[in-house]
Amino acid sequence: MSRHSIAAYSAADRIARYDADMDLMHPNRHTMVRVALDFLPFAADDVFTAVDLGCGSGFFTAHFLERFPRARAIAIDGATGMIELARTRLGELASRVDFRVADFRSLSAAIPGQGIAQAVFSSYALHHLTADEKGSVASQARQLLTPGSWFLNADLIVAPSPAIEQRIQALRVEGILRRADGRDPRFADAASVRRFLDELEAEDKDQPLTVEQDMRIIRDSGFTNAAILWLEHREAVVAARR
Secondary structure (H helix, E strand, O other): OOHHHHHHOOOHHHHHOHHHHHHHHOOOHHHHHHHHHHHOOOOOOOOOEEEEEOOOOOHHHHHHHHHOOOOEEEEEEOOHHHHHHHHHHHHHHHHHEEEEEOOHHHHHHHOOOOOOEEEEEEEOOHHHOOHHHHHHHHHHHHHHEEEEEEEEEEEEOOOOOHHHHHHHHHHHHHHHHHHHOOOOHHHOOHHHHHHHHHHHHHHHOOOOOOHHHHHHHHHHOOOEEEEEEEEEOOEEEEEEEO
16 A cells, blocks of 8 residues: 555545445455454444444445444544545444544554454455555554454455466456446446556555465464455455454
8 A cells, every 4th residue: 555545545536436336346345244244243232343444435334333233433544535435425323433534554553552442344455555564454453452353354365376367357357347238438348347457456556465375464463263254256355363
């Protein structure tokens, strides 16, 4: 992640079409958030706190607050525009959210203290980090958690084999074309989809790792019982225990 990446998510046109584009390019995100929330060992009426790293438009936070109506969240994002979009999306639910505009690479500065949360989650955010940055964020997230609590990451990955990655990318383009169904001029054909994705990933400084590399980083950060809860093609949900 860089200041350039944060600025990209502050652009007005990017903010306006963010959720529609996410559903077009990442339809599995609904399943991924459900898998993550199903895993959390809380009853609907439990009172606890979760932290959303890179909350974006508030998609994950909204589902979390709906699932656990007595819980609270701390939502962090580096882009002020995305925080405002999240606040709008959440409506009345926003009263249970502490929004913080901050670079989550400096998580301990954004949320001082230790053992203040019972869950830390993130979706489609950590792949913007280098491996070293991801390890640092995971270590800082661990410090925020009470013993026995959980870290959950729903994010992008790359295949360990170039041949597999090439086939997954072809399926990715085909899926976007099918869902766009000619309604979006940015996705008129396979070549335009591929060009859009390449330019987007360059702009966002995407740096996804293999799931094996991600798991190693999480374990090296001090988490235990790390496991893959769900995986399809280039997306995965990972859980790890403090």
